[in-house]
Amino acid sequence: AAGVIQSPRHLIKEKRETATLKCYPIPRHDTVYWYQQGPGQDPQFLISFYEKMQSDKGSIPDRFSAQQFSDYHSELNMSSLELGDSALYFCASSPPWTSGGAYGANVLTFGAGSRLTVL
């Protein structure tokens, strides 16, 4: 079965550079979530999109922006990178309410993550 695809898997950047992470959700999933997981930390919710519109916003820095495109893939853009941005960035997707109701819509499938290292 198709899973959530994230790219790149690894990324090394210098301070103050920019980075873009991409996420391709499971086909027919309409909601995409971005989480940031620092070393030894729990995943922290950054932002989510439903049907290409931002649906929820968490602890996403103003230096970060994201969008969901017409094919439902999403990109997380990070600018003015700081050392503290080094983390695993996970994308997750969930199915529409029409296919599984509230119960199904809360089932998030995560990608393998993109590891960002800022030097």
Place this chain on the structure above:
Amino acid sequence: QKEVEQDPGPLSVPEGAIVSLNCTYSNSAFQYFMWYRQYSRKGPELLMYTYSSGNKEDGRFTAQVDKSSKYISLFIRDSQPSDSATYLCAMSAGNTPLVFGKGTRLSVIA
């Protein structure tokens, strides 16, 4: 106080032991409760999913939710070395993003 509290461990048990993992939470609106398993350098994978209070069993795994106490548990019977991972509880009110616990790192020693 975090919305979801989880003892980070680490927890080390011998093979075959029964493992009990727990989380407490403060938001009474949470209705959807999940346990994710995360192997090192991998994404979290859904292990168990329950709605509201009650028990759910799937093979060696049992999830329990006690909404009156705002307490959820995951039991692993006959633990195996392949169960060694970080276990994250997660919960949602429904139309809200998942909130995760810090995760408990489990090691099952052969």
